[in-house]
Amino acid sequence: MSQDVIKIEGLSYSYERQKVLKDINLLVKKGDFLGLVGPNGSGKSTLLKCILGIQHPDEGKIELFGTDIRKMKNWDKIGYVSQKANSFNSGFPASVFEVVSLGLVSKIGLFNGFKKSDKQKVVESLKSVGMYEFANRNIGELSGGQQQRVFIARALVSNPELLILDEPTVGVDAENVESFYQLLSDLNAKLGITLLLVSHDIGIITDKVSHVACLNKRLHFHGSRDKFKDATEKDL
Helix, strand or coil: CCCEEEEEEEEEEEECCEEEEEEEEEEEECCCEEEEECCCCCCHHHHHHHHCCCCCCCEEEEEECCEEHHHCCCHHHEEEECCHHHHCCCCCCCEHHHHHHHHHHHHHCCCCCCCHHHHHHHHHHHHHCCCHHHCCCEHHHCCHHHHHHHHHHHHHCCCCCEEEEECCCCCCCHHHHHHHHHHHHHHHHHHCCEEEEECCCHHHHCCCCCEEEEEECEEEEEEEHHHHHHCCCCCC
């Protein structure tokens, strides 16, 4: 029986008395690659914040790995990659290796120093996203797509079981988007990491993900990729 990684029941959330999320029920199993799609203002980012424990729903409950989110302690099981283009300073004076190593700070502490085994984890994470040859390059010298691969490596270095990505192709050149999604597909298939991907690229992600969830305040569709492809426009 496959493990429930994310289980959401009856979740509702309001901003200043205005409902943003209404009665959300969502189940993500171990090994799933879920694409979460919806228009601007549909509540996608709010739902992610609830899953990450940043915001708390008005109603309903969330379980992560079978544990009520309010009792969740092992947050290292979850890796998160945000919309890099809106927040990252390309002039940040750090090498690719140093950026990825920051993903271990929560585990080993800021001032405890890195062991040989920790450095090997950084190397392995960079290799898994095809960026090891850039380890000594300054992060600001890389393209948008390369930077996002580095941020994924930073999220992977703590060996998460769930990787959440919020519009990860913002700032990535159009010609590199396909290879970027292929990287995510490979991480899911080869490393067995459960993925939750927020994206507007419905056409592309339906060729990569295993499941699709369509959100617009309510969850209007949640099912396999094949069922999503068979759904009519009216259904959605």
